[in-house]
Amino acid sequence: MPTDHLEVSASGQAAGSADLEDWVSLDVIEIGHCARVTEVDASEADIEQLMAMGVCVGRRIMLMQTGDPMILKVLGTRIGVSARLARNVKVQPCLGDMFGEG
Amino acid sequence: MTAAGKRSLPISTIQVSLPPGQKAPDAEEVCIALVGNPNAGKTTLFNALTGLRAKTANFPGTTIERRVGHTRLADQRVRLLDLPGLYSLASITPEERLAREVLLGQRSHQPQPQGIILLLDATTLERNLYLASQVLELGLPTVAALNMVDLAERSAIEIDLEKLEAELGCPVVPVVARSGRGLDILRQHLERMIDPAGSSLARASTEPFCDCSGCPYKARYDWAEEVGARCINGRTTAHGVKTDRIDAILTHRWVGVAAFLSVMFAVFALIFWVAQYPMEWIESGFGYMGSVVGRWVPPGDLRSLLVDGVIGGVGGVLVFLPQICILFFFLALLEDTGYLARAAFVMDRLMRRVGLPGRAFVPILSAHACAVPAIMSSRVIEDRRDRLVTILVLPLFSCSARIPVYAMITALLFPSRPVLAGMVFTGAYASGIVAALVMALVFKRSILPGESRPLVLELPSYKLPNLRTALLTSLDRARIFIKRAGTIILAVSILLWFLASFPRSEPPAAALALQAEAQELSAAGQLEGAEDLVRESRQLTAQSRLAQSFAGRAGRAIEPVLRPLGFDWQIGIGILSSFAAREVIVSTLAVVYGVGESATNEDPSPLYDSLRDAVRTDGTPVFTTATSVSLLIFYVLAMQCLSTQAVTRRETNSWKWPTFQLVYMTVLAYSVTFLVYQLLRAWSLG
Numbered sequence: 001m002p003t004d005h006l007e008v009s010a011s012g013q014a015a016g017s018a019d020l021e022d023w024v025s026l027d028v029i030e031i032g033h034c035a036r037v038t039e040v041d042a043s044e045a046d047i048e049q050l051m052a053m054g055v056c057v058g059r060r061i062m063l064m065q066t067g068d069p070m071i072l073k074v075l076g077t078r079i080g081v082s083a084r085l086a087r088n089v090k091v092q093p094c095l096g097d098m099f100g101e102g
Numbered sequence: 103m104t105a106a107g108k109r110s111l112p113i114s115t116i117q118v119s120l121p122p123g124q125k126a127p128d129a130e131e132v133c134i135a136l137v138g139n140p141n142a143g144k145t146t147l148f149n150a151l152t153g154l155r156a157k158t159a160n161f162p163g164t165t166i167e168r169r170v171g172h173t174r175l176a177d178q179r180v181r182l183l184d185l186p187g188l189y190s191l192a193s194i195t196p197e198e199r200l201a202r203e204v205l206l207g208q209r210s211h212q213p214q215p216q217g218i219i220l221l222l223d224a225t226t227l228e229r230n231l232y233l234a235s236q237v238l239e240l241g242l243p244t245v246a247a248l249n250m251v252d253l254a255e256r257s258a259i260e261i262d263l264e265k266l267e268a269e270l271g272c273p274v275v276p277v278v279a280r281s282g283r284g285l286d287i288l289r290q291h292l293e294r295m296i297d298p299a300g301s302s303l304a305r306a307s308t309e310p311f312c313d314c315s316g317c318p319y320k321a322r323y324d325w326a327e328e329v330g331a332r333c334i335n336g337r338t339t340a341h342g343v344k345t346d347r348i349d350a351i352l353t354h355r356w357v358g359v360a361a362f363l364s365v366m367f368a369v370f371a372l373i374f375w376v377a378q379y380p381m382e383w384i385e386s387g388f389g390y391m392g393s394v395v396g397r398w399v400p401p402g403d404l405r406s407l408l409v410d411g412v413i414g415g416v417g418g419v420l421v422f423l424p425q426i427c428i429l430f431f432f433l434a435l436l437e438d439t440g441y442l443a444r445a446a447f448v449m450d451r452l453m454r455r456v457g458l459p460g461r462a463f464v465p466i467l468s469a470h471a472c473a474v475p476a477i478m479s480s481r482v483i484e485d486r487r488d489r490l491v492t493i494l495v496l497p498l499f500s501c502s503a504r505i506p507v508y509a510m511i512t513a514l515l516f517p518s519r520p521v522l523a524g525m526v527f528t529g530a531y532a533s534g535i536v537a538a539l540v541m542a543l544v545f546k547r548s549i550l551p552g553e554s555r556p557l558v559l560e561l562p563s564y565k566l567p568n569l570r571t572a573l574l575t576s577l578d579r580a581r582i583f584i585k586r587a588g589t590i591i592l593a594v595s596i597l598l599w600f601l602a603s604f605p606r607s608e609p610p611a612a613a614l615a616l617q618a619e620a621q622e623l624s625a626a627g628q629l630e631g632a633e634d635l636v637r638e639s640r641q642l643t644a645q646s647r648l649a650q651s652f653a654g655r656a657g658r659a660i661e662p663v664l665r666p667l668g669f670d671w672q673i674g675i676g677i678l679s680s681f682a683a684r685e686v687i688v689s690t691l692a693v694v695y696g697v698g699e700s701a702t703n704e705d706p707s708p709l710y711d712s713l714r715d716a717v718r719t720d721g722t723p724v725f726t727t728a729t730s731v732s733l734l735i736f737y738v739l740a741m742q743c744l745s746t747q748a749v750t751r752r753e754t755n756s757w758k759w760p761t762f763q764l765v766y767m768t769v770l771a772y773s774v775t776f777l778v779y780q781l782l783r784a785w786s787l788g
Contacts, residue, residue, distance in 0.1 A: 049558045052190040054229050056319035059327075064346070065353060069450055069460075069557045075229040075326075076339020078349070078563075080447040082556030 026061075026089040027070065034062050035091035044088050053079055055089055132296045133181040133213060135205060137237055138221030139230050140187030141440075141562040143249045147221060147279035148184045149574050151289075156184075158578050162211045166200050167481065176293040183215060191236040195484055205240055217243040217295045219288075224254035224261060224276070225340045225563070227333075231326035232319075234270065244272045245291045251276040252283070253563075257340035266333040280568055345563045349444070353561075358448040365441070366467055369432045373425050373471055380424035388417030407599055415595020415683075416588070425471045425502060426583050431576040433464065433479070438567035443559055450557045456539045457546030459483055459554040462492040466538075469499035470531075473746045475579060477753055485555040491545050493753060494763055497746050498538040500531045504737055506685045511734045514713055514725050526734070533738045537770070598653075598682055602690075607650035613642035648690075653679055667736065667772070668729035668779045670718060677736075682744040684737060695724075728782035732775045739771035 029035050037059050040051060054074040055061060065071040068083035138144045148156065152171025161168045169184035185204060186197040193199040200209070207214025220237050222230040227248075238244060246266075254261065267274045273291045277284035330338050352361050392409045399405040436442045442464065450460025461483045469476035476496045483489040500508075508530050516522040546552070609617075620635035648654050657675035664674050672695065680687035695716045716724040725733075741747070741764045750760040 046556050046558065048192070048194045049189070051319045052192060052194065052232070053558065053560065054232070054323060056323055058320050059323060064349070067355065067451075069447060069559075071349070071353065071447075071561065076226045076342075077229055078342075078345070078561040080353075080443070080450070080557055080559040080561055082450075082558070084553075085556045085558065 023090045023092055026055075026063075026072075026086040026091055027083045029063050029091060029093065031063050031066060034060055034094050036060050036094045037089060038092045039090040041088040041090075044085065047085055047088055050079070050081060050085055050089070053077070055079070055081075060094060061091065131179060131181050132175075132217075133183055133215045134217045134219060134292065134296070135183045135185055135215035136219045136221060137185050137201065137205070137233070138187065138249075139189060139223060139226075139233060141560060142187070142221050142223040142230065143279045144184060144187055144221050145575075146568055146571055147219075147247065147249065147277070148182065149571060150279050150282055150285060152182050154574070154577075156574070156578075158582070161200060161204075161209070166197055175289060175296060178296070180292075180296065182219075188233055190233055197484070205237070205242065215242065217245070217292070219292070220244050220246045220272070222246055222248050222274075224248050224251045224259065225257060227259075227261065228323075228326045228330040228338060231329055232322050235322050235325060238270060238272065243295045245288065245295050246270055246272055246274045247279075247284075247288055248274055248276045249279050252278045252281075253340065258336045259338065259340065260335040262333045262335065266329070269329045269333060340563065342563050345440075348564055349561070352441070352444045353447055355451075358444070359452070362445050362448050362463075365436070365445070366463075369429075369436075369467070372432065373428050377424040377428050381421050384421050384423065385417070388413055388420070391417075403603070406603060407596065411596050411599030412592065415598065416592055420584070422472050422502060423580060423583060426475050427576045427580050429468055429471050429475060430479075430579040431572050433468075434572035434575040435567040435569075438565065438571060440562045440564045443561045446559060447557070447561060454554050456542045457488075457491060457550075457552075457554050458495075458539075458542050459485065459488040459492075460557055460559075462488070465492055465496055466499060469496045469501060472501045472503065473497045473499070473743065474749045475583070477746065477749045478579075478582070480753065487550050487552055488554045490754065490759065491542050491550050491554075493750055493759070494545060494766070495538040495541045497741060497743065497763065497767065498534050498541065498739065500534040500738065501684075501743075503684045503743070504530070506688045507737045508734065510688050510691075510713075511730050511737075514730045515727065517714075530734060530738050533735065537739055537774075541766075541770070595682070598679060598686075601652040601656075602648060602654075602679060604651060607647055609639070609643040610646040613639040613646070616642065648675065666779070667775045668726070668732045668783075670724060672716075672724075673733065677740075677742075680742055684742045687737070727787040728779050731782060732779035735778050736771050736775045739767060739774055741767040741771075 023038055024035075026035075026037075037055060037057050040047060040056055042048070042051070054077070055072065059074055061072050061074045063070065064073050064078060069080045070083060070086060072079050072081055072086075136144055136148055148169060148171060151173050153173075156169050156171035158167055158169050166186055171182045171184070173180055173182055183204070185201045188198055188201055191198055191202045191205070193202055203209045204212055205215065205218070218237060218240075220234055222234060234246070248261065248263070248266075251261075261276075263274050263276065275284055275288045275291055277288055279285075352358050392413045395408045395413065396405060399408060433442070436445075445463060446460040448460070449463040453460055453462060462480070464482050465476040465480040467476075468479050473496050476499075477493050480489050480492050480496070483492055508527055512523045512526045515526060616635050616639035620632040620639065623629075623635065624632035653675050654671075656678050657671045660674050660678070661669075661671040664670070664677070669677070672691070676687040676690040679690045691713065695712050713725055714723070718724055747760045747764060750763055751757060754760070
């Protein structure tokens with residue numbers, strides 16, 4: 001399903017209102033927050049590699065550093081990612097520590 | 103173990119098909135492939151199992167590196183094949199496609215391996231299990247090596263090996279590749295794996311995954327997390343507080359850039375300072391070889407060929423070997439610590455603007471030593487467009503072969519003003535960098551459009567580097583470089599020697615007259631004066647010989663083209679003779695403008711004096727400010743390096759790109775030099 005970028009950033013702003021039910025795009029979550037991947041727009045050619053490294057539906061990720069490129073942590077590994085790619089990943093903020101309980 | 107060993111794959115049924123004429127590696131030889139994630143310690147394990155005898159080459163028809171080594175298992179010689187580091191076998195990248203084809207036995211020239219060592223990183227097991235699920239599905243006999251168990255223990259990650267073996271359906275051996283812990287047990291399992299009579303051949307117990315709906319990666323990662331949950335007690339992954347702290351500095355927007363520049367400056371300085379000693383040894387070694395050959399071979403063409411052509415030519419290139427070894431040694435160390443990934447991360451932000459990926463900084467750094475290893479190291483860039491742009495602009499960065507040329511011109515321009523001389527040097531380096539960035543942007547807007555590939559790069563945990571791995575990498579590169587010096591560079595040196603020496607011409611009348619005079623003097627007992635005259639006569643002979651040679655004729659033929667740049671036919675010979683290697687122009691100009699070759703080696707000042715005194719036929723000096731500057735700019739920008747061309751040809755697998763590289767750089771050098779010379783002349787500096 002192709003994602004409209006405008007729509008993504010709009011929902012990103014909505015996340016600012018602390019509504020945890022909202023889906024946001026990966027490039028707008030905050031540092032140190034844990035989030036679960038809910039959708040990945042696979043129409044971007046280079047996203048496959050990101051998915052192969054674990055950024056795919058169902059995984060919990062954490063933003064370590066903002067900016068372009070940004071740093072994510074997924075499955076215990078840090079990954080440097082261009083913001084351009086991160087825009088294609090939709091996440092839902094999740095509560096609690098992503099580490100420790102397996 | 104549930105299903106392990108029930109459906110074994112008899113080795114005798116594996117078809118090893120090779121095209122006719124292709125020599126089989128060894129019909130009896132068993133081959134085991136090493137598969138694993140990048141940063142899982144694959145190279146370290148490979149080196150630990152095979153030792154010094156590993157060979158690096160390309161997979162036939164590709165530019166993907168293949169490392170092959172041998173080891174002994176149960177008194178049998180076994181080939182160990184190191185496949186590129188992979189995150190998946192999904193055929194996204196060329197490496198993945200190749201690895202998949204090799205494992206399935208679908209590549210010609212490359213028999214299917216009889217077994218697999220699946221390397222898993224214990225500190226990021228869940229992520230590694232993704233690739234594991236794909237590898238196990240292939241159904242080949244597999245032994246899993248669980249690496250870095252020491253780090254996992256320290257991070258309180260407890261992995262239940264028996265449960266993991268049951269989940270994967272293959273033996274799991276905990277190892278520490280760095281220290282060698284667990285390797286004996288790994289070998290025992292490998293011996294059992296390749297034993298044709300053995301019954302412990304493993305195969306995957308995982309069900310084939312349905313990748314048909316939704317996110318194709320979800321099913322496998324769900325499985326990986328479930329397996330992780332069942333087999334890991336305590337924490338699943340290392341927290342990496344230390345790494346986080348270091349990263350806060352090294353990947354910081356501004357501090358990170360400053361740190362990067364400092365690290366690179368340090369590496370640079372080390373390359374130049376440390377390398378100068380072995381470089382001197384190599385130079386004097388070749389000098390000694392030359393004198394030995396000179397003593398044993400009678401004067402004549404053969405001696406000239408051996409001393410000037412072979413020893414001089416190959417020695418002139420091999421002298422850069424220490425720089426190459428040191429460069430790759432430090433790069434391997436930096437990579438091993440995990441810093442190189444951070445450097446690429448920091449640089450990506452800046453270089454993306456001109457269409458270069460962050461990873462291009464490794465080759466760019468190397469290019470300041472020599473473009474040949476730089477182009478070789480551009481393999482770190484996966485994307486073809488990005489890699490091509492990088493390869494095309496790499497020769498514009500000032501390599502160390504330009505240093506003798508810059509030194510000569512600086513001495514001509516500012517003989518005794520070190521500050522100005524330093525500025526000329528800096529200016530030359532800066533011009534190279536600016537030209538490379540501008541050309542990258544031009545290529546992005548023209549023949550190689552598109553953005554550089556977005557960054558997706560694992561930033562592994564920081565580790566202490568492994569000296570052994572770095573040494574082996576550096577040795578490996580040295581081996582490749584020496585091989586090239588012994589083949590292509592040798593051939594080019596011989597060809598150039600021939601062009602500059604033939605056709606033979608008689609010594610000019612003036613030289614003969616000097617000789618006659620010298621004989622008179624020596625008959626009269628004035629030996630010193632006679633020697634001077636003989637030397638002068640030899641010089642005249644050498645000059646006239648060069649002028650009459652093929653190279654000299656060619657120099658005169660291209661003079662009309664070079665005139666607008668302020669060059670005469672003698673400089674033309676210099677440019678032509680240095681087509682294969684830039685630094686040759688210094689020794690060529692020495693010969694053309696009448697200084698002995700020895701002047702360039704020991705004390706260069708006679709060379710600069712005679713160049714400064716050189717006059718045109720109308721009596722005006724040759725090396726005016728305008729001509730000197732334009733010669734400098736020409737050497738900053740022009741291709742003038744056959745070795746680079748050869749390696750571009752090999753790395754791009756076509757003649758198109760080296761040809762294009764030669765043409766664009768020559769056009770660029772010519773037009774910029776033309777503009778600069780004409781401008782300077784207009785300001786009456788010509």
